Amino acid sequence: MSDTLEAPKAATGKGLAIIADLTPEIFTPEKAAEIIADVRREVMSIDRDISSKKGREAIASMAAKIARSKTAADNFGKQLKADYKAKVDAIDGIRRVFWDGLEALQKEFRAPLTEFEEAEKARIAGHEAGIADIQAMPLFSGDHTTDDIADRLAKAQAIDASGFQEFTARAEAAKAAAIATLTAALENSRARDAERAELERLRREAEERAAREEAERIEREKQEAAARAAEQARRDAEEKARQERDEAERAAAAERERIEREAQAERDRATAEQARVEREKREAEERATKAEQDRQDALRRAKEAEEQAERDRVAAEERAQQRVEEAAQRERQRIADEQKAEEEAQRRREEDRAHRGAINRAAMQALIAAMADAHSGNATEAEAIARAIVSAIARGAVPAVKISY
Numbered sequence: 001m002s003d004t005l006e007a008p009k010a011a012t013g014k015g016l017a018i019i020a021d022l023t024p025e026i027f028t029p030e031k032a033a034e035i036i037a038d039v040r041r042e043v044m045s046i047d048r049d050i051s052s053k054k055g056r057e058a059i060a061s062m063a064a065k066i067a068r069s070k071t072a073a074d075n076f077g078k079q080l081k082a083d084y085k086a087k088v089d090a091i092d093g094i095r096r097v098f099w100d101g102l103e104a105l106q107k108e109f110r111a112p113l114t115e116f117e118e119a120e121k122a123r124i125a126g127h128e129a130g131i132a133d134i135q136a137m138p139l140f141s142g143d144h145t146t147d148d149i150a151d152r153l154a155k156a157q158a159i160d161a162s163g164f165q166e167f168t169a170r171a172e173a174a175k176a177a178a179i180a181t182l183t184a185a186l187e188n189s190r191a192r193d194a195e196r197a198e199l200e201r202l203r204r205e206a207e208e209r210a211a212r213e214e215a216e217r218i219e220r221e222k223q224e225a226a227a228r229a230a231e232q233a234r235r236d237a238e239e240k241a242r243q244e245r246d247e248a249e250r251a252a253a254a255e256r257e258r259i260e261r262e263a264q265a266e267r268d269r270a271t272a273e274q275a276r277v278e279r280e281k282r283e284a285e286e287r288a289t290k291a292e293q294d295r296q297d298a299l300r301r302a303k304e305a306e307e308q309a310e311r312d313r314v315a316a317e318e319r320a321q322q323r324v325e326e327a328a329q330r331e332r333q334r335i336a337d338e339q340k341a342e343e344e345a346q347r348r349r350e351e352d353r354a355h356r357g358a359i360n361r362a363a364m365q366a367l368i369a370a371m372a373d374a375h376s377g378n379a380t381e382a383e384a385i386a387r388a389i390v391s392a393i394a395r396g397a398v399p400a401v402k403i404s405y
Contacts, residue, residue, distance in 0.1 A: 022076045039066075127167040134159060134174040138181035146189040153182040173334055180327040184320045191316040198309050202302050209298055216291050223284045230277040234270050241266045356394070356405055363403060364390045 026035070043062065049055030107114075137156050140148065156178045161171035244262075367386035392398050 127164050131174050137178040149186045177331050184323040188320040195313050227277050237270050360390045
């Protein structure tokens, strides 16, 4: 070094000699403090005479030399830093070579396991989708008929859950739930169909009764017309009899008795005809009364049948709803039990990971401490080495060595 502190000829000490020839070995905080202390003792032992020009110049010269030595030491430190930085950069490059090479090797070596895991994910996703399809079978979009429900039920019953591997129990449970729901829906739909059929039958019967009543009304009108015609015939006969009677009165007295007998006979016939007409009218009224009574009885029976059908429909819907709710409750309980089991398994896995992590950290700390006792190396490197050793043992990569958990 060209710009170093020059020791006075009168007293050459240890600190001045060392600072005149700095080396990397002594460029540490402890050594620097020690050298500064030595220089201080050596320099401060010099008499600083400010009473003369020569003494003042000597002080200024020594201070300048101290400043140059300060600059020289700083420049040496900068150069030493640059050298260390170049070494660190080279080490970083080697680190990248190790990292990239081993990472590529890791991926290449792990490729079969990675492919297996991806295939396993796809297989599980396929089973999950299949179970979701089974669970969605009782759901219909838009209007659907009893035949649609029966067809869906047949498809649900035909499902083979044996191909779901470890998901077979879930698939069979989903199948059973779907069959139960579709069976209840089918029974409910058939009940509605029967109700509609019964209502249609009652409607046809009502139409038939109305047709019969209309025919009976027409018959009554015909009978009433016949009665009116008979009445008219009677009046016409009476009128004819009256005319004949008048003519008979103008006839000879000899003919009066004969005409009287004929008139009487004619009145007898008219009376008989009147009695017949009245009898037929009375019988027609009796038939009309009976028809009305039959109509009232039919209406009463239809109403009772309709009320009974409504009661049966409500009861069937209640039974179907109860079965649906029971099936839904069982499905919810099953899902809750599975979720609880999964949460318990997850909790145990997390506790095991935490337990293993704690033991691994304890082992790593012990290794760090052991390496620190045996070798005063870099603490960060010691930790990395200890971590790598513990990881290798935990993976079983170190023969005949294992960690007890």
